[in-house]
Amino acid sequence: MNITKQNKIIKTDYLVIGGGMAGLQSAISAASRGLDVVIAEKADTRRSGSGANGNDHFACYIPECHGDDFELVVRQVNMTMDGGPWQDPTMLRLWLSRSFEIVQFWESIGIRMRPTGKWNFEGHSVPGNQRYHLKFDGQNQKSALTKAALDRGVHIMNKTPICDILLNDEGRVVGAVGIDISEEQPKLIVFQAKAVIIAAGGAGRMYPGITPAYMFNDSACPADAGTGHALAYRSGARLTNLDMAGGHAGPRYFARGGKGTWIGLTSDIHGNCITPYQDKPSRENGDIASDIWPGSYRERMQAGTGPSYMNCTETTDEDLEYMLHDAFVSEGIDSITDHLKQRKINLRDSMIEFGSYNIGFSSQGIDIDIHGMSTVPGMFAAGGVAGNVKGSLSGAVVIGMVAGEYAADYVKTVEECTVENHPTLQARLDQCNALLNRQEGAHWKEAASTLQNIMNDYAGIQIRSENMLTAGLAYLRQLREEAQAHLGAANSHELMRTLEVLDQIDIGEPFFLMVLNRKESRGPHHRSDYTYTNMLLNDKFQTIVKTKNGVVLDFRSSW
Numbered sequence: 001m002n003i004t005k006q007n008k009i010i011k012t013d014y015l016v017i018g019g020g021m022a023g024l025q026s027a028i029s030a031a032s033r034g035l036d037v038v039i040a041e042k043a044d045t046r047r048s049g050s051g052a053n054g055n056d057h058f059a060c061y062i063p064e065c066h067g068d069d070f071e072l073v074v075r076q077v078n079m080t081m082d083g084g085p086w087q088d089p090t091m092l093r094l095w096l097s098r099s100f101e102i103v104q105f106w107e108s109i110g111i112r113m114r115p116t117g118k119w120n121f122e123g124h125s126v127p128g129n130q131r132y133h134l135k136f137d138g139q140n141q142k143s144a145l146t147k148a149a150l151d152r153g154v155h156i157m158n159k160t161p162i163c164d165i166l167l168n169d170e171g172r173v174v175g176a177v178g179i180d181i182s183e184e185q186p187k188l189i190v191f192q193a194k195a196v197i198i199a200a201g202g203a204g205r206m207y208p209g210i211t212p213a214y215m216f217n218d219s220a221c222p223a224d225a226g227t228g229h230a231l232a233y234r235s236g237a238r239l240t241n242l243d244m245a246g247g248h249a250g251p252r253y254f255a256r257g258g259k260g261t262w263i264g265l266t267s268d269i270h271g272n273c274i275t276p277y278q279d280k281p282s283r284e285n286g287d288i289a290s291d292i293w294p295g296s297y298r299e300r301m302q303a304g305t306g307p308s309y310m311n312c313t314e315t316t317d318e319d320l321e322y323m324l325h326d327a328f329v330s331e332g333i334d335s336i337t338d339h340l341k342q343r344k345i346n347l348r349d350s351m352i353e354f355g356s357y358n359i360g361f362s363s364q365g366i367d368i369d370i371h372g373m374s375t376v377p378g379m380f381a382a383g384g385v386a387g388n389v390k391g392s393l394s395g396a397v398v399i400g401m402v403a404g405e406y407a408a409d410y411v412k413t414v415e416e417c418t419v420e421n422h423p424t425l426q427a428r429l430d431q432c433n434a435l436l437n438r439q440e441g442a443h444w445k446e447a448a449s450t451l452q453n454i455m456n457d458y459a460g461i462q463i464r465s466e467n468m469l470t471a472g473l474a475y476l477r478q479l480r481e482e483a484q485a486h487l488g489a490a491n492s493h494e495l496m497r498t499l500e501v502l503d504q505i506d507i508g509e510p511f512f513l514m515v516l517n518r519k520e521s522r523g524p525h526h527r528s529d530y531t532y533t534n535m536l537l538n539d540k541f542q543t544i545v546k547t548k549n550g551v552v553l554d555f556r557s558s559w
């Protein structure tokens with residue numbers, strides 16, 4: 001089978017790569033400012049990405065609830081999972097200060113931001129502080145945002161993953177290449193765009209999951225496979241903080257269900273609470289242990305003091321009913337509720353074991369400025385793919401909105417540039433045809449599991465050293481050569497998966513280079529050969545850029 005090429009070039013002002021939460025919001029914002037906008041989405045915007053089934057909390061600042069002392073708000077949000085290190089303080093201030101605009105807009109398009117009739121903040125909070133996580137009902141968020149985008153004239157192309165960004169000779173974005181995978185036979189689609197936003201989510205499945213045989217049992221959307229990071233890196237955009245990637249935590253072996261807003265206490269096997277935050281289950285605060293120290297479950301197992309559990313045996317009946325049948329439903333994770341019912345597990349009698357999940361790159365990636373623009377002119381980024389801003393859902397959609405607004409000004413400053421004969425098109429066609437025509441080709445899963453093993457064994461979360469990292473990087477490079485020479489794909493779906501794994505290998509390289517270059521121990525990065533923390537690197541973010549003259553690593557100040 002060969003890939004075909006669509007003759008018609010899709011021309012637009014603003015191409016949105018990924019119609020997840022950040023992408024949809026960015027498209028709406030840009031279209032509202034008069035731009036012609038196209039979304040290219042790998043799956044279907046009505047039900048794709050980490051927000052596919054819903055979300056239930058939205059970190060935000062609402063002055064009428066939190067008061068006028070914005071500095072207090074910043075300090076307290078910094079103590080939650082949406083603040084903390086590895087986020088430029090200016091970016092935290094930016095998304096927080098504009099978060100209420102999104103809340104109001106979403107309410108106007110039919111997302112229930114006040115399911116109880118009032119602004120209700122619950123969970124993910126430090127006891128004694130104000131609460132900032134607005135409890136909302138996100139069940140319909142993807143369909144509502146899709147409709148809002150269509151209503152504003154956005155053209156949505158589902159089943160069209162993007163695999164290349166096109167730059168002109170000056171190094172500015174002029175288009176992209178996607179593949180229509182809606183049919184058995186794939187079709188190459190060429191986009192001519194004055195600006196793009198990469199909103200393809202985090203990079204998951206880089207490490208073995210909690211159930212390695214079931215690769216898609218991942219705590220984030222498994223379709224968010226690092227292509228956004230790879231597109232940016234290959235285009236010469238600066239990436240940051242990959243070396244600080246950690247993982248999530250939640251019900252052990254049930255990663256796909258997500259962590260959820262549990263109302264219980266993190267406890268040992270005897271039911272004794274093991275964290276200092278509260279001694280009674282609290283619907284108001286939730287249990288922040290798994291938010292702020294997700295690695296603790298792994299560490300306790302390694303130390304022989306585990307397992308650790310979510311203990312809801314003292315949670316009131318009313319709160320249990322609410323958690324299982326309202327909160328989990330709003331977040332789209334009520335498969336947990338179904339499972340408990342099917343197995344006749346009563347949370348009043350049984351604790352649920354929690355586990356630390358694998359490393360994923362979310363909020364580690366493209367270094368962006370206050371307009372959401374990367375170091376490549378015309379390339380914006382928002383959401384899990386961005387490396388210097390956190391805030392989960394809220395950070396993703398506010399920066400998506402900001403980027404869409406700024407793109408409206410940016411596109412007026414650049415000329416359209418024809419991409420018809422761009423050399424990348426033929427190179428991509430040739431590569432796809434080679435993969436599709438390899439009768440004896442190896443399956444993408446062979447490369448995917450090899451990559452996961454290399455990442456885990458040589459750049460894992462437990463211990464790293466120059467020797468291990470050097471050996472791992474050599475294996476990774478060898479894997480790239482082998483994969484390019486031997487992988488095969490039988491149809492458009494397999495082609496998509498094969499290109500994903502090649503992108504993941506591409507992202508493994510800057511990650512290895514960054515952890516090698518961080519000659520200290522800090523956060524999730526433990527070096528046996530540099531065990532101390534180098535105070536000179538406090539408040540510094542490591543960056544990496546691929547240039548024509550080689551790779552440039554640096555440490556920049558946070559701003």
Ligand SMILES: Cc1cc2nc3c(=O)[nH]c(=O)nc-3n(C[C@H](O)[C@H](O)[C@H](O)COP(=O)(O)OP(=O)(O)OC[C@H]3O[C@@H](n4cnc5c(N)ncnc54)[C@H](O)[C@@H]3O)c2cc1C
Pocket residue numbers: 017018019020021022023040041042043044048049050051054055056057058059160161162163199200201202219220221223224225227228256257258259331332333382383384385391392393394396
């Ligand atoms: C079960 C679960 C519950 C959660 N609950 C909450 C919550 O309550 N509150 C909160 O703050 N956060 C929550 N999160 C996190 C939140 O959903 C994410 O922070 C948010 O979705 C990130 O937005 P994003 O646009 O970066 O990525 P996503 O929303 O994941 O969107 C990325 C999109 O890009 C598409 N894509 C990927 N690669 C390509 C490509 N090459 N070309 C085109 N398209 C591509 C994907 O299909 C996807 O649609 C939850 C996550 C999960 C998994």
